[in-house]
Amino acid sequence: MANQSSNLRIGLLDNSSHSLKRGYEMWSLWRKTEDAWLLKESIIWIHHGIELSLKQLLAQTNAFLVFENVDSAIENLGKLRKKAGMENAGVIDLFDNSEKIKSVGFQSLIDRVVIALSIPELTKNAPLREKIDELTKFRNKVVHFSIELDIAAVSSLLSEILDPLLVMLGREVKDDNFVRNQIPEIRKIAQPVKKYGEELRQDIVANAIEATENALPPKGNRRAGIVWQTIGTGLGKTLVDYLLRVKQLPQIRNNHIIVLADRVELATQIYRIISNALSQENRFEVIIPGNRIELREILESDKPKIIVSTVQKLTDDQFETDREILIIGYNLHGLSERLPWNFPNATYILFTSTPPISDSASRSFFGDLVGKYDLMRSVTDGIVIPLQIEKRVIELNLNTSLLETFEFDVDAPSSLKSNSFITLPGRIEAISKDIVAHFSTRQDKFLGKGIVVVPDIRSGVAYSQSIAKFKGNADFVEAISSETKAEKRELLVKKFLRQEDHLCILVVTAGFLLGMDNPLIHTIYVTSPVSLQLGYQLAGLVSRPFQGKEDALIVDYVGLNWYLNDLFESGNTNA
Numbered sequence: 001m002a003n004q005s006s007n008l009r010i011g012l013l014d015n016s017s018h019s020l021k022r023g024y025e026m027w028s029l030w031r032k033t034e035d036a037w038l039l040k041e042s043i044i045w046i047h048h049g050i051e052l053s054l055k056q057l058l059a060q061t062n063a064f065l066v067f068e069n070v071d072s073a074i075e076n077l078g079k080l081r082k083k084a085g086m087e088n089a090g091v092i093d094l095f096d097n098s099e100k101i102k103s104v105g106f107q108s109l110i111d112r113v114v115i116a117l118s119i120p121e122l123t124k125n126a127p128l129r130e131k132i133d134e135l136t137k138f139r140n141k142v143v144h145f146s147i148e149l150d151i152a153a154v155s156s157l158l159s160e161i162l163d164p165l166l167v168m169l170g171r172e173v174k175d176d177n178f179v180r181n182q183i184p185e186i187r188k189i190a191q192p193v194k195k196y197g198e199e200l201r202q203d204i205v206a207n208a209i210e211a212t213e214n215a216l217p218p219k220g221n222r223r224a225g226i227v228w229q230t231i232g233t234g235l236g237k238t239l240v241d242y243l244l245r246v247k248q249l250p251q252i253r254n255n256h257i258i259v260l261a262d263r264v265e266l267a268t269q270i271y272r273i274i275s276n277a278l279s280q281e282n283r284f285e286v287i288i289p290g291n292r293i294e295l296r297e298i299l300e301s302d303k304p305k306i307i308v309s310t311v312q313k314l315t316d317d318q319f320e321t322d323r324e325i326l327i328i329g330y331n332l333h334g335l336s337e338r339l340p341w342n343f344p345n346a347t348y349i350l351f352t353s354t355p356p357i358s359d360s361a362s363r364s365f366f367g368d369l370v371g372k373y374d375l376m377r378s379v380t381d382g383i384v385i386p387l388q389i390e391k392r393v394i395e396l397n398l399n400t401s402l403l404e405t406f407e408f409d410v411d412a413p414s415s416l417k418s419n420s421f422i423t424l425p426g427r428i429e430a431i432s433k434d435i436v437a438h439f440s441t442r443q444d445k446f447l448g449k450g451i452v453v454v455p456d457i458r459s460g461v462a463y464s465q466s467i468a469k470f471k472g473n474a475d476f477v478e479a480i481s482s483e484t485k486a487e488k489r490e491l492l493v494k495k496f497l498r499q500e501d502h503l504c505i506l507v508v509t510a511g512f513l514l515g516m517d518n519p520l521i522h523t524i525y526v527t528s529p530v531s532l533q534l535g536y537q538l539a540g541l542v543s544r545p546f547q548g549k550e551d552a553l554i555v556d557y558v559g560l561n562w563y564l565n566d567l568f569e570s571g572n573t574n575a
Contacts, residue, residue: 224348243257288308331354476504
């Protein structure tokens with residue numbers, strides 16, 4: 001890159017390219033040796049390469065923008081050029097001749113690039129910006145504190161940053177050599193980390209495509225099957241890879257694809273994942289209709305589209321059509337008998353984060369399991385955090401005559417009465433008090449979030465009020481269900497996703513939990529019986545990795561049998 005001599009001079013772009021390549025080389029070496037120090041170096045080098053590339057974008061616009069104080073830099077360069085022998089001093093000479101000159105800090109740097117150059121990928125909440133911000137947190141951690149890294153999360157992040165970063169730099173950098181030669185070289189060196197993330201989905205997608213081909217007419221039964229991946233293993237990415245390939249099938253290429261979810265939040269989530277991933281695929285138009293009228297107009301269009309919607313919008317007679325359509329369920333549980341009537345020539349496939357049970361409606365509607373990445377493998381591969389089950393017994397001060405008014409459920413544990421007992425005010429108060437004390441100890445280890453699972457919204461409100469009373473903070477807890485108004489649900493979910501927000505516990509019903517994903521959740525409290533399917537959902541939800549999160553815990557106040565697999569350690573605690 002530079003000839004050996006008494007002076008070494010490396011340009012900003014060369015420096016950036018070297019750091020990016022070095023970072024991905026370090027990841028490959030870590031993969032071979034499992035030397036944790038190499039993973040640390042990988043993070044530092046790649047972050048440094050990103051920083052230098054952003055400085056290049058500023059420098060090619062105005063070199064003074066790379067300084068913390070632009071006015072001071074201009075003033076000092078003027079003074080420097082008045083000195084003997086420094087008449088032709090350049091901007092870079094300021095670093096050698098002025099102790100007061102500092103380059104702009106990283107956070108200010110990225111904000112300055114957004115303001116000066118209006119680069120959409122780097123605006124707040126844009127996918128690339130979010131990934132760079134996450135990498136910055138990892139970088140600060142390994143540079144300034146102890147080292148504790150989630151290998152899968154770091155590797156996935158480094159892989160996901162690569163393509164959008166290089167696309168953006170290829171468009172914005174005004175240097176032909178960098179665009180023609182350096183970018184391809186960086187991409188080539190980074191292939192091992194890309195391959196690592198893609199290996200988890202490659203076989204699943206291939207099986208799903210084969211199953212779809214077999215399900216299509218004239219020989220198929222239109223039931224392509226079910227893809228099951230536990231939460232945290234990239235179900236959305238698998239769906240995107242599947243869409244890219246299924247759109248090439250002759251029977252699908254010129255027809256609409258509909259992606260269906262149960263709730264608006266889920267539909268919006270998967271729309272963002274798909275549209276962000278396919279933004280460069282101009283032949284794929286991804287759209288989420290605002291209302292039924294717009295949806296009907298889109299379905300009647302001859303131009304094939306990928307349509308994201310809720311299942312509720314398609315369950316009236318306005319959408320009857322005999323067109324060939326591929327319908328993809330995304331974490332879809334609220335199946336409608338109306339769908340086959342409205343879309344008699346549709347082929348169906350389901351992508352879900354909860355395991356299909358052999359006699360479930362999902363399996364009979366969509367077909368057999370065609371791909372899976374279950375909880376056992378995800379823990380073995382280090383994708384999710386191992387889970388513990390803690391059973392806690394609450395002693396209630398209830399008199400005998402009161403207990404006799406509740407009927408026993410013969411199929412329930414001996415300690416469990418009917419639903420009336422589950423929602424008994426005295427039991428709710430006792431468990432709420434225990435949750436407040438227990439959650440406080442959990443927060444000492446990791447500042448995260450908790451979930452309380454309740455049978456219905458009425459008892460959910462009672463739990464919320466009781467927990468707030470014992471905590472002495474009404475902002476600490478909220479009750480939410482699938483019946484809660486959409487505006488309030490959206491607000492609460494946003495607050496719950498922010499680590500620093502005071503909302504730490506959500507009291508939820510089973511219906512709301514379907515499709516939920518928040519890696520900050522470290523503890524789930526189960527206050528009423530749950531199905532095996534929901535049990536898997538809870539296990540996947542709480543096991544999502546996050547920086548600094550060491551363990552995952554389900555606290556069982558009911559005494560359930562957790563037949564998830566042999567992953568879980570369990571213990572009994574008398575509270």
